Amino acid sequence: MILYFVKKNLLISDNPLSTIMSFSIIKIPEVLLMTAIVIVLLLSLSVMVMFLVWFERRLLAFIQDRQGPNRVGPQGILQSLADGIKLFFKESIIPAKADRPLFFLAPVLVFVPAAMSFAVFPVNKDLSAINLNVGLLYLFSLSSVGAMGILLAGWSSNNKYSLLGALRLVAKNISYEIPLVLSTLGVVMITGSLNLLTIISGQTNLWFIFLQPIGFLIYLISAIAEINRSPFDLVEAESELIGGFHTEYSGFMFALFFFAEYVNTVVISIIASILFLGGPQGPLLPGIVWLIIKAYGFIVIIMWIRGTLVRFRIDQLLHFCWKRLVPLALLNLAFTALGITIWQNI
Amino acid sequence: MNIPEFKNLQNISRQFPNAQWLGFLPAGEGFIIPPGEYHRLCETLKHDYGFTYLSCLTATDRIAKNEFELAVHLENLDKNEIIWIKVPIDRKYAEVQTITDLWSAADYLERETYDMFGIIFRGHQNLSRILSPENETTHPLRKDFTKAHNMEYGREIMQKLIQKKKPPDLSLTC
Amino acid sequence: MITTVEGETVKKIEPVLGYLHRGFEKLGEYKLYKSGLPLTDRMDYLASIFNNHVYSLAVEKLCKIEVPLRAKYIRVLVCELDRIASHAIGIGAFLQDLGNPTPFVYMFRDREEVYELFEEICGARQLYSYIRPGGVLLDLTAGFESRTEKFCQKMDKFLEEYNDLLDNNEIFQLRTKNIGAISGEKALNYSLSGPNLRASGISKDLRKDSPCEIYDRLDFDTCTEEAGDVWSRYKVRMNEIRQSMRIIQQILGNIPGGNYLNQTPAVLTPSPGEVYTSVESPRGQLGIYMVSDGSEKPYRYKIRPPSFLAVGALNEMIKNEKIADAIAILGSIDIVLGEVDR
Numbered sequence: 001m002i003l004y005f006v007k008k009n010l011l012i013s014d015n016p017l018s019t020i021m022s023f024s025i026i027k028i029p030e031v032l033l034m035t036a037i038v039i040v041l042l043l044s045l046s047v048m049v050m051f052l053v054w055f056e057r058r059l060l061a062f063i064q065d066r067q068g069p070n071r072v073g074p075q076g077i078l079q080s081l082a083d084g085i086k087l088f089f090k091e092s093i094i095p096a097k098a099d100r101p102l103f104f105l106a107p108v109l110v111f112v113p114a115a116m117s118f119a120v121f122p123v124n125k126d127l128s129a130i131n132l133n134v135g136l137l138y139l140f141s142l143s144s145v146g147a148m149g150i151l152l153a154g155w156s157s158n159n160k161y162s163l164l165g166a167l168r169l170v171a172k173n174i175s176y177e178i179p180l181v182l183s184t185l186g187v188v189m190i191t192g193s194l195n196l197l198t199i200i201s202g203q204t205n206l207w208f209i210f211l212q213p214i215g216f217l218i219y220l221i222s223a224i225a226e227i228n229r230s231p232f233d234l235v236e237a238e239s240e241l242i243g244g245f246h247t248e249y250s251g252f253m254f255a256l257f258f259f260a261e262y263v264n265t266v267v268i269s270i271i272a273s274i275l276f277l278g279g280p281q282g283p284l285l286p287g288i289v290w291l292i293i294k295a296y297g298f299i300v301i302i303m304w305i306r307g308t309l310v311r312f313r314i315d316q317l318l319h320f321c322w323k324r325l326v327p328l329a330l331l332n333l334a335f336t337a338l339g340i341t342i343w344q345n346i
Numbered sequence: 347m348n349i350p351e352f353k354n355l356q357n358i359s360r361q362f363p364n365a366q367w368l369g370f371l372p373a374g375e376g377f378i379i380p381p382g383e384y385h386r387l388c389e390t391l392k393h394d395y396g397f398t399y400l401s402c403l404t405a406t407d408r409i410a411k412n413e414f415e416l417a418v419h420l421e422n423l424d425k426n427e428i429i430w431i432k433v434p435i436d437r438k439y440a441e442v443q444t445i446t447d448l449w450s451a452a453d454y455l456e457r458e459t460y461d462m463f464g465i466i467f468r469g470h471q472n473l474s475r476i477l478s479p480e481n482e483t484t485h486p487l488r489k490d491f492t493k494a495h496n497m498e499y500g501r502e503i504m505q506k507l508i509q510k511k512k513p514p515d516l517s518l519t520c
Numbered sequence: 521m522i523t524t525v526e527g528e529t530v531k532k533i534e535p536v537l538g539y540l541h542r543g544f545e546k547l548g549e550y551k552l553y554k555s556g557l558p559l560t561d562r563m564d565y566l567a568s569i570f571n572n573h574v575y576s577l578a579v580e581k582l583c584k585i586e587v588p589l590r591a592k593y594i595r596v597l598v599c600e601l602d603r604i605a606s607h608a609i610g611i612g613a614f615l616q617d618l619g620n621p622t623p624f625v626y627m628f629r630d631r632e633e634v635y636e637l638f639e640e641i642c643g644a645r646q647l648y649s650y651i652r653p654g655g656v657l658l659d660l661t662a663g664f665e666s667r668t669e670k671f672c673q674k675m676d677k678f679l680e681e682y683n684d685l686l687d688n689n690e691i692f693q694l695r696t697k698n699i700g701a702i703s704g705e706k707a708l709n710y711s712l713s714g715p716n717l718r719a720s721g722i723s724k725d726l727r728k729d730s731p732c733e734i735y736d737r738l739d740f741d742t743c744t745e746e747a748g749d750v751w752s753r754y755k756v757r758m759n760e761i762r763q764s765m766r767i768i769q770q771i772l773g774n775i776p777g778g779n780y781l782n783q784t785p786a787v788l789t790p791s792p793g794e795v796y797t798s799v800e801s802p803r804g805q806l807g808i809y810m811v812s813d814g815s816e817k818p819y820r821y822k823i824r825p826p827s828f829l830a831v832g833a834l835n836e837m838i839k840n841e842k843i844a845d846a847i848a849i850l851g852s853i854d855i856v857l858g859e860v861d862r
Contacts, residue, residue, distance in 0.1 A: 064625040164843075230619065231691055308685070310692045311619025313844040314528065347730040347798075372581045372795040400711050402796065404822040406811050417809060419796050423708075423722075426729050430796065451711030454832035462545075477538040477861055486546055487820075 045115055049262045050080035056262075056303050063307040084255065092251035095158055102156035107249070107256035109149030113142035114263040121270055122197055124280055124287040125204075135196040136188065139271060140181055143226055146264065147173040150228075153257075157248040165247075168314050172232065175321045176225040182329035183218035186211075186336040187275050196274055203278040211339075214332045216276045218325055220298075223268040225317070227261065230306035232317060269298035347421065347428040349375045354395055362387055376430030384433045385443040388418070392448050396422045397429060400445075403455040405435075405463045409489040412437050414465055418445075435465060444470040462487035521834075521846075528842045533835050540861035548821050553579050553788045554653060556818065561647040563823060564859040567606035569598055570801035571823070572651040577732060577797045578810040578821070579653040582790040588779040591655035592733040597771050598638070598650060599799075600764040601668070604675065605634040606802040607757045607764075614754065614851035615686070618695055623682065630678055633671050640664060653788070655781030665772050672765050679761060696751040700837040700849035703748060710833035713826050714804030715756045716853055720748035726800035740767050750852040757854070760802075787816045803827050803854055823862060827855035 061068030069076035120135040122128040154166020191202040225232040273294035280287030369375040391397040397420040416433040444467035457476040464485035524532040560571040612627030635645040642650040707720040725742040727735045743759035745752035792814045798807035804826025813819040830853045
């Protein structure tokens with residue numbers, strides 16, 4: 001979170017284009033500063049992911065009536081650090097017939113968009129690292145790039161199980177993007193803007209979850225489907241496809257996929273709390289703390305669902321999306337439009 | 347499980363004059379029948395006498411009499427009866443007709459018997475090894491397959507591979 | 521399993537067996553009748569008391585050994601306990617394959633209770649060698665019956681939990697209903713038995729049809745379902761756990777006193793002959809065909825494994841289903857590879 005304050009100092013204007021143009025004359029201190037920022041970002045993401053991994057394992061263990069990791073460090077909190085160090089030093093075994101450039105590119109394409117989403121998240125009611133007018137569109141387009149990364153991983157591994165996982169993923173992601181976007185369009189219609197800060201300031205009196213309950217539920221389901229979490233984790237279904245798209249990956253590249261999954265979980269939780277629960281707003285505590293509390297509420301719900309439900313099958317998944325979620329989302333839009341017209345005419 | 351009705355057994359023994367009817371054993375009642383009429387007897391038992399359930403199909407190596415003894419246990423689930431059929435098969439040219447056309451369960455059971463004894467079932471769609479590796483050449487449950495035999499056999503394989511200067515394929519040594 | 525796929529649909533499946541083949545049938549020919557008993561444990565290692573039971577029954581029939589009444593009651597008691605444990609792990613593993621790791625861990629919690637009960641009476645948690653020709657190895661300890669009673673009450677509550685978690689879950693029903701259906705006739709043709717057969721509508725239970733020990737004095741239902749699909753098999757197993765608990769409740773408190781083992785010589789030499797007996801194991805009809813030639817070692821014995829024949833029927837069940845369903849069906853027939861390969 002230090003990141004945000006550093007970036008605030010670096011912010012020149014609201015317009016991203018002018019920011020980039022101001023860097024066209026390469027100034028060495030600026031480049032060094034940007035590198036330092038990137039390193040800080042990666043470190044803070046790593047710490048966050050490590051905490052989340054430990055948290056998930058303890059939470060699932062609690063649901064399943066057993067302990068979780070509780071040996072390494074106080075209450076087992078250093079367990080993920082130990083796992084991360086192990087993965088970092090493991091040999092990256094690359095299959096002989098794998099498509100090398102794509103093989104190396106794929107984890108990057110999955111991890112970077114997830115990390116890039118943090119640029120637009122607001123820290124406070126009127127402060128975010130980059131204030132994009134099309135913030136919401138930016139976030140959804142990043143998730144599409146992530147899907148492409150997984151497809152590349154499955155293809156370049158030259159392994160039929162990976163390919164099967166990647167194909168399932170393409171079908172699933174393309175399908176679920178529709179209800180994902182449609183469900184948030186209701187919020188956009190109410191506020192009239194894609195800018196995240198505007199959406200937050202629109203919720204000072206009433207959170208959108210009360211105005212858009214169906215939209216909220218559809219968003220939650222589609223978002224869990226997009227990030228390949230249970231019960232939609234057929235892409236990496238261990239019992240069926242060994243590892244799906246990450247079967248052939250080991251060592252650091254596998255760690256990147258692992259990171260990306262958790263970072264994605266945090267990203268959609270934060271988006272959910274910004275869009276529907278009012279984001280960083282609340283009575284006593286500073287905004288950022290409220291954002292974290294709300295995001296963790298969603299993270300707990302996502303992990304809870306993982307421990308409870310059985311996996312879907314791919315055609316049942318697509319059936320569920322196209323025949324249930326999309327019509328529901330469209331109906332939601334229609335009612336929202338109706339509601340707005342009535343409200344405006346009162 | 348009960349023994350089959352006496353009059354049914356009498357009828358069967360009349361229909362198959364070559365069958366030897368044995369009874370009052372711990373194993374119950376049953377027939378010893380030559381291989382030629384084995385399939386016909388199974389068919390009759392299945393269609394006419396209601397023995398529609400195949401319980402077990404296996405063989406025993408009677409090396410003293412120089413034959414294999416194929417043992418088939420059939421059950422009549424409605425009347426709760428069990429009957430056995432034993433077929434003596436020549437040890438050197440071990441061949442008998444398959445009963446997979448009557449019971450699909452015989453598929454796997456006959457494959458296992460072939461694997462372990464070397465009895466060839468004529469008419470079986472896919473008579474291949476099931477429990478031993480594919481390239482196995484011996485039949486383990488025969489009485490002349492002893493431990494010493496196995497070790498000698500393993501030693502032979504190793505010698506051949508060493509002569510060919512190939513690293514031993516571990517799937518062959520079992 | 522070598523699967524021939526067209527898109528996501530399975531066209532043909534060929535199980536490749538034999539990776540766990542340890543040659544028990546050949547090994548058994550080199551062991552004395554009583555010494556060969558611990559070998560049988562290792563075949564169906566998740567419900568090992570039934571292997572011991574069927575072997576002991578065969579030896580008793582060949583050698584004409586009587587079993588005291590107390591031993592018969594104890595045998596039924598431990599068999600039903602093991603049936604509960606085996607169904608627990610069967611259902612738990614099946615659900616884990618479907619994607620939900622939680623019931624697997626819950627089932628192990630229940631299985632742990634059974635392990636502790638067994639550890640009291642025979643010292644072993646899993647491979648018991650408890651049922652011997654002539655009776656059982658050791659007598660029940662003091663307080664065993666009250667602990668078993670407490671276990672039954674706990675298991676009742678756990679079963680309610682499972683029903684809540686799973687039965688009304690729409691995703692679970694979508695994954696299991698109308699998947700891998702096999703009709704009653706085909707099931708008979710493939711010689712399926714036990715819960716797999718009862719789920720297809722054919723109500724045959726060896727405990728009722730040819731009762732060994734004291735099953736004819738006990739009152740329990742045969743659990744049958746009509747559809748023959750994955751859901752039915754799951755339901756049959758859940759119901760059978762309840763019926764086993766019912767049997768245990770009837771036995772507890774009614775075990776007669778007396779001898780628990782009829783002592784027999786260490787080296788048994790039956791007269792030449794052969795026998796085929798079977799018991800109802802949690803996987804189906806577990807049979808044994810034992811041939812003796814008058815010497816102190818069996819001339820031949822063959823175990824008729826229910827899981828082996830269930831694997832044979834897999835191709836029939838999985839044809840034209842999706843890959844994900846193939847996993848669900850494989851989990852639902854509840855095979856143990858130790859038994860399939862021996």
